[in-house]
Amino acid sequence: IGSDLAGVTTTAVRDGDDYILNGNKTFITGGINADLVIVVARTSKDPENRRKGLSLLVVEGDMPGFLRGRNLHKIGMKSSDTAELTFDNVRVPARNLLGEEGKAFGMLAHNLPQERLSIAITGLATATAAVNLAIDYAKERLVFGKPLADFQNTKFVLAECATELQAGQALVDQALIALDGGTLTPADAAKVKLFCTEMQARVIDKCLQVHGGYGYMSEYPIARLYADARVTRIFGGTSEVMKSVISKSMGL
Structure with missing residues (x-):
């Protein structure tokens, strides 16, 4: 999530019983080998408060549209993989919401x-x-x-x-x-x-x-x-x- 916790641009739009997840994540520790990833996504916008509207979604490794990019080559910490992840219209069940919608900032x-x-x-x-x-x-x-x-x-x-x-x-x-x-x-x-x-x-x-x-x-x-x-x-x-x-x- 980096230093700017509220600067998330990945989006998750509610569609019936699912969220449609789109966006990219960089410098994700363990992203190459993880079976599950917890994604911080923006489920709503509040122009006056960027901290509002962030939610946590559990994405399973085999969900269509979930793509693992490069295993980034670092100058150190080489025993730990660090990945680029892409979410291209990933359909995530609403039951995979972790905590309350829009409350992720406080949790993090x-x-x-x-x-x-x-x-x-x-x-x-x-x-x-x-x-x-x-x-x-x-x-x-x-x-x-x-x-x-x-x-x-x-x-x-x-x-x-x-x-x-x-x-x-x-x-x-x-x-x-x-x-x-x-x-x-x-x-x-x-x-x-x-x-x-x-x-x-x-x-x-x-x-x-x-x-x-x-x-x-x-x-x-x-x-x-x-x-x-x-x-x-x-x-x-x-x-x-x-x-x-x-x-x-x-x-x-």
């Missing part, structure tokens, strides 16, 4: 804070893995006759990374407590996603640098972490959208 928005927190946790976890990889490599790699870990610059870089990890962990812990208590706000979820995904990028980049030329080789795990991490600042709402959510909560 309700889950956004939890989704963004889960992405933040992923960012923290992969950054932690990167630091552990860099520490192990620095202890084993000999430069000028001594371990890379013995150089002051290496110590300082990894100390900075450890500090960033601890700050990210504190934010994640605070957000998890709020989520468990039902008090996690959109702004606080945006803060933890923004910090942890941006921190992830900084930390993994530094850890790759510790690896030197080997860090740029795909056979080394740090290279995969580097490629996989980039998308976390995009999906679930871009870093720029997170800043907008946060600034709105500040009355700006």
Whole structure:
């Protein structure tokens, strides 16, 4: 659904006991192999409020008119397929409506804070893995006759990374407590996603640098972490959208 949750252009028009679904979806995780897909479609228009009139429809993989396009080639996350999907006059039974018609925005928005927190946790976890990889490599790699870990610059870089990890962990812990208590706000979820995904990028980049030329080789795990991490600042709402959510909560 991207960063603009209300910007859906796929339409579903009621026709008797069915909806006629038309439109296209891009960047759909698991779209190539999924047996069922849940589609956000516009069932009515309200020029004054784009959030109204969105509905969720369950589309079965063998429905006529449901077409799977390319399996998109990404720079990272290659173990997960990402598809283009097309709906060409797909007749979807009204019984496949998920929830109430026109109420999809509220349902989706309700889950956004939890989704963004889960992405933040992923960012923290992969950054932690990167630091552990860099520490192990620095202890084993000999430069000028001594371990890379013995150089002051290496110590300082990894100390900075450890500090960033601890700050990210504190934010994640605070957000998890709020989520468990039902008090996690959109702004606080945006803060933890923004910090942890941006921190992830900084930390993994530094850890790759510790690896030197080997860090740029795909056979080394740090290279995969580097490629996989980039998308976390995009999906679930871009870093720029997170800043907008946060600034709105500040009355700006």
